[in-house]
Amino acid sequence: MIEIRQLRYAWPRAGHDVLAIDAFEVAAGERVFVHGPSGCGKSTLLGLLAGVLLPREGEVRLLGRSWASLSGARRDAMRADHVGYIFQQFNLLPWLDAAGNVTLPCRFSPTRRQRAGDAEHAAASLLARVGLAERDWHRPAAQLSVGQQQRVAAARALIGAPEVVIADEPTSALDAPLRDAFMDLLLGACRDAGSALVFVSHDERLAAPFDRRVSLPALNRVRAEVPT
Amino acid sequence: MSGLLGLAARSAWNRRGTLSLTVVSIALATLLLLSFERMRTDIRDSFTSAVSGTDLVVGARTGPVQLMLYAIFHLGGATNNVRMDSVREIARHRAVEWVVPMSLGDSHRGFAVLGTTPAYFERFLYGDRQALAFARGRAFSGDLDGLYQAVVGAEVARRLGYTLGRQVTLSHGSGAIPGAEHADKPFTVVGILAPTGTPVDRTVHVSLEAIEAIHLDWGGGAPMPGVHIAPEQARKFDLAPKQVTAALLGLKGRVAVFAVQRHVNEYAGEPLMAVLPGVALDELWDVVGVGERALLGLSAMVAVVSLAGLVAVVLAGLNERRRELAVLRAVGAGPRHVLWLLAAEGALVTLLGAALGALLSVLLVAAAGPWIQARFGIGLQLSAPTAAQWGLLGAVLAAGFAASLVPGIRAYRLSLADGLSPQG
Numbered sequence: 001m002i003e004i005r006q007l008r009y010a011w012p013r014a015g016h017d018v019l020a021i022d023a024f025e026v027a028a029g030e031r032v033f034v035h036g037p038s039g040c041g042k043s044t045l046l047g048l049l050a051g052v053l054l055p056r057e058g059e060v061r062l063l064g065r066s067w068a069s070l071s072g073a074r075r076d077a078m079r080a081d082h083v084g085y086i087f088q089q090f091n092l093l094p095w096l097d098a099a100g101n102v103t104l105p106c107r108f109s110p111t112r113r114q115r116a117g118d119a120e121h122a123a124a125s126l127l128a129r130v131g132l133a134e135r136d137w138h139r140p141a142a143q144l145s146v147g148q149q150q151r152v153a154a155a156r157a158l159i160g161a162p163e164v165v166i167a168d169e170p171t172s173a174l175d176a177p178l179r180d181a182f183m184d185l186l187l188g189a190c191r192d193a194g195s196a197l198v199f200v201s202h203d204e205r206l207a208a209p210f211d212r213r214v215s216l217p218a219l220n221r222v223r224a225e226v227p228t
Numbered sequence: 229m230s231g232l233l234g235l236a237a238r239s240a241w242n243r244r245g246t247l248s249l250t251v252v253s254i255a256l257a258t259l260l261l262l263s264f265e266r267m268r269t270d271i272r273d274s275f276t277s278a279v280s281g282t283d284l285v286v287g288a289r290t291g292p293v294q295l296m297l298y299a300i301f302h303l304g305g306a307t308n309n310v311r312m313d314s315v316r317e318i319a320r321h322r323a324v325e326w327v328v329p330m331s332l333g334d335s336h337r338g339f340a341v342l343g344t345t346p347a348y349f350e351r352f353l354y355g356d357r358q359a360l361a362f363a364r365g366r367a368f369s370g371d372l373d374g375l376y377q378a379v380v381g382a383e384v385a386r387r388l389g390y391t392l393g394r395q396v397t398l399s400h401g402s403g404a405i406p407g408a409e410h411a412d413k414p415f416t417v418v419g420i421l422a423p424t425g426t427p428v429d430r431t432v433h434v435s436l437e438a439i440e441a442i443h444l445d446w447g448g449g450a451p452m453p454g455v456h457i458a459p460e461q462a463r464k465f466d467l468a469p470k471q472v473t474a475a476l477l478g479l480k481g482r483v484a485v486f487a488v489q490r491h492v493n494e495y496a497g498e499p500l501m502a503v504l505p506g507v508a509l510d511e512l513w514d515v516v517g518v519g520e521r522a523l524l525g526l527s528a529m530v531a532v533v534s535l536a537g538l539v540a541v542v543l544a545g546l547n548e549r550r551r552e553l554a555v556l557r558a559v560g561a562g563p564r565h566v567l568w569l570l571a572a573e574g575a576l577v578t579l580l581g582a583a584l585g586a587l588l589s590v591l592l593v594a595a596a597g598p599w600i601q602a603r604f605g606i607g608l609q610l611s612a613p614t615a616a617q618w619g620l621l622g623a624v625l626a627a628g629f630a631a632s633l634v635p636g637i638r639a640y641r642l643s644l645a646d647g648l649s650p651q652g
Contacts, residue, residue, distance in 0.1 A: 073562060080560025087558070090551055095242035096235075107232070108560035156559065 001163060001196050002026040002049060006058035009048060017056070019044055020221040024214070028163065031187060031197040033207040036216035042200040045216065046168050049198060050083055051075045063163060080109040084157030084165040084195065086186075089173045091153035094142035098132060099123045101141050102156045112160025119159070126155035129192065130185045147178040154186050161193040169201050183209065236569050239552060240576075246545050247573075251581040253537060254628055258585025261620045262613070263592060264530055268523045269614055275516075276509045278426045279476075281353030283485050285508070286310065286318065286492055287474040289499035292508040293515060299474035300505070301427045302332060302340035309471040314497050318477070321491055323484035326351055329472040331439045334398045334410070336432045339384050341398050343439035343469075346370040349379070351478060354426045365392045365419035368435050372463050375438055379419035383429035390417050396432070398442060400449065408450070410442040413459045437467035477502070539631035546570075567633070574632020582624050586613075 004024040010017045019041050026032050036042055047053035048060050051067035059066040063082060067075055084105070092101045102123040106113040116122035127137055130151040141149060150170055157165045167186065171179040187209055190197045199210065207213040240247055279285075279300050287295045288308035297303045312329065319327040328351050331343035342348075349360050349367045363385075368377035380390055390396070394417040400408040415434060423429055441462040445455045457465070479485060485504065492502035513520075553566055561569075613621065 073564075076560070076562045080562075085558045091555065091558075093235075093239070093552055093555055095238055104556075104559040107235070108562070108565065112560075 001028045001030070001063065002198070003061040003064075004048075004058070005061075007048065007055045007060060008057035009044060009053065009055050017222050019048070021045075021058075021219055022221065024219060026164070026196050026198055029191075029194050029196055031190060031209075031211045032199070033210035033213040034198060034200040034216055035202060035204050035207065035213065036200075037202055040216050041220060042202075042216055043168060046166050046198070046200060049164075050085065050166055051079055077109070080105065081111040082163045084159075084162040086150070086153045086157045086165070086167040086170040088169045089146065089149075091156070092141035092144075092149055095140055097138045097140055098127060098144065098148075098152045099137045101152055102126060102159055104156060105159055105162075109160065112162065114160075116160040122159055123155065126158055126189070127152070129189050130155045131181070146173050147182065150174060150182055151185060154182070154189060158189050158193045158195060162195055165190055165195045165197045167197065167199045170199075171201070171203070171206065179206075232565060232569060233572075235556075236572055239549075239569075240573055243545070243549075247577055250545055250577050251584060254578055254581025254624065255584035255588060257537060258582045258621065258624050259588045259592070260530055261624065262586060262589040262617055264523075264526070265614070265617050265620055266589065266593065268520065269616070271523070272513065272520060274425045275513055276506070277355040278509065279352070279354060279505045281351070281357050281478065282476045282505055283479040283482065284477040284489060284492065284502040285474060285505055286315070286477055286500060286502045289501045292501070292503040293512050295474065295501060295503055296505065296508040296512050298332060299330060299476075300509075302342065302431060305333065306473045308499075309473055310475065310500060311471055311498060312469050314495060314500060315472060315475050317497065318475070318488075318492055318495065318500075321488055323479050323481070323488050324477060325480045326478040328352065328476040329436060329469070330474050330476065331436055331469060331471075332473040334400055334439070334442075335402050336384075336396060336398050337388060339381070339430050339432055340427075341432045341434060341439075343434055343436045343472075345436060348433065348476075351476065352428070354424050354428065358424070360424065360428065361422040363420045363422040365417070367419055368433070368438075370435050370437075372437075372467075374418070374435065375441060375463060375467075376413060376415045376459065377418040377434070377438075378415040379421060379433040380417055381421050381429040381431045381433075382423035384432055385417075385420045390420065392417055392420065398432070398434075400446070412456070413442050413462070436469045436472065440467040440469055441465070539627065539634075543631065543634070570632050571629070575629050578625055578628025578632070581628065582621055585624075586621065 002025060004021050006023075007019060007021045008017050009019040034042065034045065044053065048055060048067075049062075051060070051062065051070070054068050059068055061067070062078065065078070067078075070078060092098075093104070096104075099120065103116075103119040106116055106119040106122075113119060124137070128134070132148055132151050132155070136144060136148060141152065144152065150173070153170065154167075157167070170186070171182055174182055183206055186199075187197070197210075199206075200216075204213075285295060285299050287299055288306055288310055290307055294304070298306050315327060315329050318324065326347065328345060328348045330348075332340060334341040334343075346367045346369070349362075353359055362379075363382065365379070368374045368379055378396060380388075380396075384390065395414045396417060397414050398410045400410060415438070421428060441459075444462055444465055445452055445457045477488065479488060489502045489504070492500050553569075556566060556569075
């Protein structure tokens, strides 16, 4: 599903590498927890996995294709078709209702639109799956609580069953009970959709239910003395 | 893309506060540019419309510009006068329909005094062949009963607060010499003209005979010592004018204009000159055109400043959208989608603003036009946009559209990094 080979990455104007990973794979449907302290390059790694950043050396492959071999527009299309993304916060268009936010990827990716079938229906079942009460489906995202917003974001990342879901500290804005509920929902929904999940966090307490946990500082052969 | 249109509309509606500010600022820039341009062209029009319907202006031989300056704008003085006999002689030419003689030289509190015949109020046209109209009262009668009657222009009446029945005295010459007053023969205001936006507004009109009457006991530019002719006695003298300053000529047909001009220029009795007012006004405009060039420069500066403001407003609006664009990029919107969104909105907002500005400028001209005409004598015309105005509208549209594209390109570079990094 995802393969990293001999990756070296340096920020454009930096004189040294921040990431050096010889090998890293994620299998189809696998749920991987990547942890490390702040500034160890977690976001950079996610950028590389999603093809937003390109490595200086080596390659990152998604579904067997190297991001570097694709044009910018093809990378955009590839990402839209096969990757769902959840940010820490501010995932939603505030003026759009929850259901509208969930169906957004179907507007841009024909592949995911096709896989979702009826987008409205798919959104409804995903929103139900992540436990958003039906009365909140048609409220503007700005009126939802942070916990509700993150569940909508999870539903959106999963619509049209992308092969990979990338989550970048999606629970950092949630308190403990909400966080645990969210983790259950996300992992369950990913399993249902058959999507692989790459979840990065500094909070190792979340690692238990994952198939595999990886420490980024251990994986990275550049010693992290420079904050990214 | 049709899916995007709905999103664009809802996003725009969500930001309607900021967007309406942008629309208003574009509208104001447009309004400013169009009004300024309108003003510039109309000032020129006002100038060149100082006289119309007159085919030739006749005076003593001098330059055409000088003749127009004193005959129409009542500025400066004539070096020589025209004998009344010559005027009568020219009036007998078969192509001439009417002649209105004009006698200048005196003033009233800084305003020029024009001695003429009652026919002046019918024959003199200005602008687009508009006739003079009386706001109040009537013309002086032109006979002995009306010897001391005066008709004042709109600005004279407004500035000096004159109403009908007011007694006024005239000054000899430009009024610069103290004591050179025709104080013994006061005039009564019998008519106030409606505003025209021409020098007529700044003129006091009396009959030719009145000019003769007030100068009966004058010689060499001063009252003759020991001679005093009372106003009533003056009526007993022969008041038929011997000399006038200039004359307006109307022809039966425009075709004869060059023939009559030649006839006047070759008049044997004394050296005379006839000029075509339109041609002479254009020539005169070239002389005073420095002012127009200053306005043009000002117009260009207004354009640059308002377009820069427009770009600034559009760019400021983009900051508000960075997160939104990042979300869209993250859910799969390509750069072309983002660019399309920004361009569509930019085009729509600019178009709306420009249309609103154009509408406002029309309303402004319609609402304030008569007031400006009365107050400043500039006749603002409610007409189709000039080529220059279309050009300015096009510049506003292009600048607004370009301004909305520039951030689009910036947004494309930034939005993915924004969205995919946690500091978002």
